[in-house]
Amino acid sequence: MAQPGSVRGRVSAERLRSWWEVPAIAHFCSLFRAAFALPDFEIEELEDALLIDNWDFLEDLVSKLLRGCYQRKDINIENFHMYLEDIIRHRWELEEGKENPLQGIHFRALSSRIIVEILHRLCDYRLDATDVFDLLKGLEADSLRVEALGEDNAGARYWYFYGTRLYKELPPPPPKEEPKYKPSKNDNKKGKKLKEDQNMKNSRVLNKNITAKTPNEKLKKKWKLRYSLSKTRFERVEKGSGQLDETSDVKANEQKENDAFGCNGENTHGHSNLLTAGEL
Numbered sequence: 001m002a003q004p005g006s007v008r009g010r011v012s013a014e015r016l017r018s019w020w021e022v023p024a025i026a027h028f029c030s031l032f033r034a035a036f037a038l039p040d041f042e043i044e045e046l047e048d049a050l051l052i053d054n055w056d057f058l059e060d061l062v063s064k065l066l067r068g069c070y071q072r073k074d075i076n077i078e079n080f081h082m083y084l085e086d087i088i089r090h091r092w093e094l095e096e097g098k099e100n101p102l103q104g105i106h107f108r109a110l111s112s113r114i115i116v117e118i119l120h121r122l123c124d125y126r127l128d129a130t131d132v133f134d135l136l137k138g139l140e141a142d143s144l145r146v147e148a149l150g151e152d153n154a155g156a157r158y159w160y161f162y163g164t165r166l167y168k169e170l171p172p173p174p175p176k177e178e179p180k181y182k183p184s185k186n187d188n189k190k191g192k193k194l195k196e197d198q199n200m201k202n203s204r205v206l207n208k209n210i211t212a213k214t215p216n217e218k219l220k221k222k223w224k225l226r227y228s229l230s231k232t233r234f235e236r237v238e239k240g241s242g243q244l245d246e247t248s249d250v251k252a253n254e255q256k257e258n259d260a261f262g263c264n265g266e267n268t269h270g271h272s273n274l275l276t277a278g279e280l
Helices: 021-031 043-052 055-070 080-095 112-126 132-136 185-204 215-241 250-261
Strands: 157-161 165-169
Touching: 021 043, 021 112, 021 157, 043 055, 043 112, 055 080, 055 112, 080 112
Parallel strands: none
Antiparallel strands: 157 165
């Protein structure tokens, strides 16, 4: 464990005053000073203690907060560290799922940012103690409520503390807009083809077990049927009239062919639609 007095990074006053937890801690201690027996100080004293490492001030504040959390009056700057490690391990690490900043490190070796976060969380933990209801039942709700001083046109809110601190709370940044997808020509063609296929699929399905024939399928079926019938009728004509050739009786053959196809009239051109033996 890093021992007390270890060298740690210092923070500038400008950066320290940009942390909203600092006025929140000062306001909590000012509001509940009498109820929770907390030390009396101004926000400038808290800032100075964090800037110059005033451990007597910081450790006394931690001890007073831990007394309320554990409901023990014997916690002081001499033994506070074991209680601080315990509450950070159970509340901060196990309940909140955050990395334990005191794992092998002493409180005095922590950065100013982590110390501020621990002080702020201790204020929240103090409000979870069993004596809070009895201690605060005499206070009015309006006296416990903190409201912003005002808000500007940009949505920033302003908070006023102790007559000496004016804080500006910036609004959260707007969510980033996802880039709009511009379809390419190939995507349009694919989409059009998929839409046509879907329309064709929907138009063909008439019933669960009944499907309609597409024009191509109907044409294919028509030619297949025509070829089959013409072949059968040609055989019938051939069997009924003998061999078809150029020396046969043309009109007799045409009449037989028409009878085989079920036609009553003659061909307008005077020739049969069937191939003759010579053409075969």
